[in-house]
Amino acid sequence: MKFEQKIGMFLCAVIFLVLSLFFMAKCDGFSPNYSTGHRVGVVQKFSVSKGIFFKSGEGTLLMSGMRTKTTYNSSNDTTSTALVNNTWEFSVTDPEVSQKIEDVMMTGGLVRLEYKQWLISPYTQDTSYVVTGVEVIK
Numbered sequence: 001m002k003f004e005q006k007i008g009m010f011l012c013a014v015i016f017l018v019l020s021l022f023f024m025a026k027c028d029g030f031s032p033n034y035s036t037g038h039r040v041g042v043v044q045k046f047s048v049s050k051g052i053f054f055k056s057g058e059g060t061l062l063m064s065g066m067r068t069k070t071t072y073n074s075s076n077d078t079t080s081t082a083l084v085n086n087t088w089e090f091s092v093t094d095p096e097v098s099q100k101i102e103d104v105m106m107t108g109g110l111v112r113l114e115y116k117q118w119l120i121s122p123y124t125q126d127t128s129y130v131v132t133g134v135e136v137i138k
Contacts, residue, residue, distance in 0.1 A: 039061055041113075043105045044087065057093070061088045062086075091130050097132065100134040104134065112137055114135070118130065
């Protein structure tokens with residue numbers, strides 16, 4: 001085998017290895033946790049089983065909005081306060097957690113969602129935030 005062929009085969013093997021590791025990291029999600037925490041709000045939307053090959057629950061949490069003061073410089077100098085929506089997209093991989101979210105969503109109650117955020121999100125979900133626990137706030 002010629003020297004050029006050996007180098008070509010070596011480069012192909014390195015490229016294959018790098019692509020394989022990247023694919024495994026995205027599919028399996030073996031990247032380290034970036035952060036953990038919780039968010040409070042009302043579940044606005046939740047899809048129980050989303051995805052073509054990998055199924056996960058995907059939802060939106062409506063958190064309390066921020067108030068902004070707006071002044072209009074017209075002839076009567078009107079001042080008004082507006083409420084801006086603050087939404088948060090999340091994923092769910094545990095069927096038990098999905099069921100709890102569905103139950104709470106039917107009542108429209110306030111919930112506290114516990115989550116983990118991945119530095120590199122796996123292909124199995126749409127977001128890097130994975131909800132791991134649900135607590136109903138009364």
